[in-house]
Amino acid sequence: MAERSFKKINEFLDSVIRARLKVRRLEAGMVLLLGVLAVLLLAPAAVVSQVRFGYSAIIYAGLTVVLLGAALIRCWWLATRRPRRERIALDIEETHPDLGSNLISSLQLFPRKGELGGDDPTSPALIDALVNDTSREVESLDPGAYVSHAGFQRLGRLAGVLAVAVMLVAFIWPGLYPRAGYLLANAADLMPSRITHLEIWAERTTLLPGMPVTLEVRTRGREAGSVELEVRQGAGSEASIAMEKTAPHQFRARWLAAGADARITARTGRFRSRTVEVRVVAPPRVESIEVVQYPPEYTKLKPGMGKNGGHIRAYMGSEVRLAVKTNKPVQEALIALADGWRLPLNPAESGDSLGGKMILGGAGSYQVRLKDAHGFSNLAPQRYQIDIIPDAYPDVMVTHPDKDLTVEADERVTVKYRASDDFGVKGVYLEARLGSGRPRRIKVWSGEKPQKDVLGRHEFDLSSMGIKPGGVLSYRFIAPDVDTVSGPKVGTSKVYRISIRDREAVMAGLDRNLGEISNELLDLLGDYLEKDFPPEEGAKETKETGKPARKSGAIEARATKILERIKRTRAMLRPKNPRETLSDMDLSTLERQLKDAISQYLEPLSRLSKLGKDAKEERERLNREIAARQEEATETLERLATMGEEIQRNVRVDRAGRTTESMIQRQRSIEQALEKMRSMGADEEALRRVEKELRKLREQLGELMQQMASLAQRMPAEFMNQRSMREMPMQDMMRSFERIREMMRQNNFQGALEQLRRLMSQLQRMRMALRGMQRQQMMSQRGGRPIQRQQSELAKIVEEQQSILGETVGVLENVVDRLEKKWPEDVAAVSRNTRAYWKQTGESAAKPLPPDCFPKAEPAKQAESEEKADSAAPEISMLGRPDTEKKLSPRARAEKIQREKMRALSEFDTMLKRGEWGIVFQRLPEWAATLAESPCVAPAGVAEKAEDAGAAGSEVDAREAAKGLRDSGAASSEEGVLKTAEDGEAAPWKGLAKDLEGLLDKSEKDAGGTEIAKLAGLRQRQDALQKRLGIFERHLRRMMQVYPFINPSILRRITEAGEAMAQATAALAKRSSSRAVPPEEEAIRKLAQGQNSMQQAMQQMAQRGSVGMGTPRGFSALGPGMGGQRPWWSRNPNFPQPRGSNDRGREEDGNLGTQFSEVLIPDREQYKVPAKYREEIMEAMKDGLPKGMRGEIEDYFDRLTK
């Protein structure tokens, strides 16, 4: 039973096992399907990756094997492996927990039932029972319930999905699976290591016939042993060319193109390259070329065809048009110029040619280069020449001054230029450069239209250019032409230079010249003095030196030489320059005075030698006269020598001032450098520069010291009067340079700066002192108050003389009245004679002048004589003579004399008719002189002598002639020469005068007591006045030594007036009013002339003083910057404005208001109390202190010094 039951159980279990095997076979089939689907699904990846990765095929094949192998193994396992009963029993027990473990226990225990031991708790019965129960329970079970299809179903669903995907891929990429199959089939051959790739390149694929081409092949993958080219030309023509191996995987072959196209392929084993197509074509070329030239517009020329084929000859900038015909259409055509430029040729409108144009920019050549569609150019194109017809440069020149100039800083210089060009210039420019500066260009001509020839001028206003003396302005004219093509061609003139005269150098030259003049004047004085050295004293000296005293002729020659030198020196000067005005004025005065001195004193005096032996009295008188004359001459020469030195001294003061100015400026720059070095440190270069400047400064100081020493000799009082100058520590100043240098070397810049500032302060003081000296000097040379005093004295003398004359004339009138009353017959007789003479002279004067009256003088001589008259002009004007007289021609002079004669006759007639015998007597000498004067030009000898006598004025001569009526013996020999010529005319008048004198003498002797007393009084007054005039003359003479620039003619007038007064006194002593009146009148005339001269002298000296003391009004227009020559001593003009006396100093210092330039800004260190200041305070303490304040003051000082 139990057996059966056991069997039933086994059967049940077997049925379950069989059902499960069936399901597993299905599952195996499904697994295999899935493997196939997986292989299919990998195919796209394999195909795609095969391109990049040569081993994809083999991998794909491997994967396929693995997948399918795995699927097959699974299938086999599923199909072949039976499950065991115990396993099934367990599965069932898990599904049916109510079974417990009966099923498995039955399976395991029942077969071992017989093997149970005694002590086994399990009995066979129990096992049987268990088997029976289990069998019963199994019977109720369905074996199918224990077979699961879930696995199969899952696989089935997966296979379905994959199958859909495969179908989708196959639909999308139809050739995929064949390729995949190919891959699987040729997986091993598709490995890279087993493939050779061929790449072929042709050098070019379009060729000209016969043109070689190089073909290159490169292999990849498996190394090819050899490669061949397969060339197929046309149908049936095929050639094989072995390629040369040039390197691993590289092959090359050269192939010559024939007339036809070709196809070329490379091959090695089973592998082939792509095919190269090669085309063979014909090259392009120029068939013909035409040239048309268009000259530039500025040439105004017409266009023309070229006649030399493609060769060109034209002006620069011409437009040239080319027409080129080619053998075939070209893709590109151009004009290739030799200089590299390329110009395109474009198809013409007609379509049969190519056209192009070019602007000629220079000579050269060109080619026409063509390129067809394949890029082939015309072979060896012809080269055409381009020649340029030249356009000339403008010709520019300076026509005036056409040389380098040396001018003054404030001059205006006019220059003329000319610019010409073949096609015209469009403008003219002036290029000017100052020194080595940057050139500046200005347009001086710019016409609306270009001109072929331009003439113009330009004026340089040098003053506005601010060129320093010694600077150079170089200039040239530049003219561009109208060339608009290559740009205007510029013609330039030669470069000229305008050098600015260095006034400092001129001043130095002036100084030298003045020194020489001064020395020569001194020698002149020395010669003159030694000429009359006492013989007994002179003999010793002559014995010693061996030099004899000079003769007067040599002195005169020396003086004339000096005169020439003065003229030359004056020529150096520019009177407009404030610094030179004074020198010019002074030299002018010196020249005039020297000339005067030559004529007055230095010419030999011959009168003494002509005197007879018995003329003792006359000789003595003349000796006295000569002695006086020598004294005058000596004084004059002393004055001249002094003047020479003073003029030079003024220049030296000026130069010293200028040097000081320059030093101060240099010091300021050094100070700035030191300040910089102090604050920022110094390098070697800076130190070297400053030391160099210091050396220069020291040299300047040395120079200044020399100048000052020289000035000290010349201006002793001015130096001694100024404490600052007297105590100027010149040597200390020189030493301070060493100290500064030493401090700099020790890097003590602060100390050096302080030392320099002290030096600067001393220099400032020196400058102020120099200014003061200059001012003092000029003030002293003005001579204002002393001259005014003398002028006032002279006015009083004139007044007194007029009073004496008035009273003398009153007496004379009484005499004449008495004459007419007491001796009427005699008067009538004289009247008749007079009338007859008058008539005779009147007729003579009315006659026309004879033709030989004016001998034809040589023009040169005439000019010379005029010049001589000119040179004497100042002296003549001083005498009150009209200026016009000196310029009269002989004929005009003659006419004037005739007119004067007629006037004199008319006056004479009027007085005669009125019976004014007093006036007749007074005026008779004057009229006689006028009537005796010859209108004709004197013979040559006489004329020369007259000229030599100096152009002091014929008026004086005439008066002398008139004087000769009364005192013929006093006439000089020179005057005598003239007088002889006129004696004939004067003789009747002499007789008349004598008659009149006789009559007047008669009347005067009949004078009463009152008249005699009056005349005696007048004599006393005249005598006193003469003495007063003598004192005045002495004062004046001394004053002239002090003020040498006063015109010495004043003194001469006064001397002459004194002589006239002496005559008047003598006449009054003889109780002859008639003889007293003419000298009294003469005295008044001379005194008046003296007054006039004095007035002029005052004005001149005032002007001179003003010039020397500051910028005179006349120069204000020049401005301070004019020529950079503002004098260092100049001051601002005085404008009338109320001001206190305290302001005067400031104004005289040349500054109004605050003067910044003089201020030294102290630095931090300078706020310390200087040692010197402390000493001064201590010094001040010594002078005693007010009682009660002592403590406080001492305390104050104490704190101040601390």
Add this chain to the structure above:
Amino acid sequence: MMLKKLFAGFICAVGVAVFAPPAWAHTVNRAVPLSQAVARPDGYRAVVDELRAWNLTAAKGKIEALKAKTPGLAEWLALSGAADYLEGRYAESLANLNAALKKRPGDSEWLELRLHVRQTQTAMKGFKAYKTAHFDIWYEPGEDAVLLPYLGDALEKAYTSYGEILGVWPKQRIRVELFSDSVRFHRSSTLSRRDIEEKGAVGVCKFNKVMFLSPGALLRGYRWLDTAAHEYVHYIIVLATKNRAPIWLHEGIAKYLEKKWRDEETGFLHPGEEALLFKARETNNYVPFKKMEPSLIYLDTPQEVHLAYAEAASAVDFINRKMGEGALVRLLAGIKDAPPPQRPQGVPALGEHNPGMRHQRRASLVELESTGPPQSAEPGLRLVAGVDLGGFEKLWIEDLKKRPLRKHAGSQVSLPKLKPKGPMSERSIDLAALKSAVARRRMRLGDRLSFRGRMRAALIEYRRALRDEPHSQPLLNRAAQIEIHLGMIPQAERHIKKALEVDPDYAMTHVHRALASEMGGKAARALKAWEEVLQINPFIRVVHERLLAHYERTGDAEKAKREREALRIMSSR
């Protein structure tokens, strides 16, 4: 942030408020006691009196005694400093004064003395001493060494000569300071620069020493040996009178005796001074003796100064002639031994404001330099003449009227002029000195002509210039120089004679006299003239050359050596 700033500002303000006022008060209101107001201890005045009389031995003895009695007082240190200063020990003097001032800072008297000692020390820096039998001559090494033998010789002669006349033979060594420049002289002497530069003060006897300027510091030198002798006379007068002689007597005796040291007999008055005295006698316009206080250099004009000298010297001459043998010795003894006058009530003390004195003396140094009251000659005058000062003046004027004074036309005393530092030469200064512009111009022309070798012409110009300035020394000398050059000795001697009449102290005149004498074959006269030049300006090289030649010729080896040495020194400068 703002609060922090405000707090900082507050702190600063508080700081300023707390510290600034006291600091300000200290600097501004620090009281310095007036030296006059300070009560000096007993014995101080007595020492000062001894110091003032230059009786240093007694003064030092008293100081030591006072130190022992009341040790530690600043006053004794200060007095020791003053004594040291008077002895010429400047370093020790400064040390003592510094110590005194440390004990009592701000004492104005001592401060001022210290300042002066310092200045003196500075002025004497680098000086060396040249010792003779009785004198220590301090000089600046260099050019001034030329002067020493002459100066030593002159001072020793003066010591003997004046000792015999005044009966004073100083026992201590006498300190003489010779200054080569006016600045040092000014610092050491306390003479103002104006007095030195403009009033021609060249020597002073003060502070127990004789100080004077080297002739090299002056333009043309001066009678420097006479000046040294003059100042030495002052020295012995101070010793002889305990510094109580009035200034007129001081100057009168000094002026009267200043030339007496020389071997030859000379008048005591310069022609210019004689001319002034002549004029004063004519016009009865004298400078009263009382007006001469406190110093002659404070008189109104240089003429007054020279007249005062002449009057004082004339008065001393009168005493010497009329008051019997040893009158001067007795006069000085009378002044010295006069009892000190009692100061009346209301009369200000020394150093206080004194309306009668036109020039206020300094308050502190006056203790050393003042002659002190009564500074009157009356006790002495009463002793020798029995009259007071007024009576003496009358007697003297009466006597003067009988004296044979000469007018000396054109003569005038020229003030010594310092050598200018500026660019000036002697010639230009000569020019500036001429009053007549015409003469000035002619002299300049003459100078220029002579530069150019035109001697004859130059001479004429000088002669012409002399027409306007007939008494001009430079002109007379120039004319003489050229005349000598031209061999016109008689004419040159005429000019020299005139120049000597005008001013015998013009060195160049003596040079020309010597040259003219040599050319005229008068060797003795030439020697005298050369030696005369040494007394005025020994820095003229030719003088030494000529003297050397002379001494070598006569075999006077010692003097020849001196001249050779002088030439060596002058060559080495």
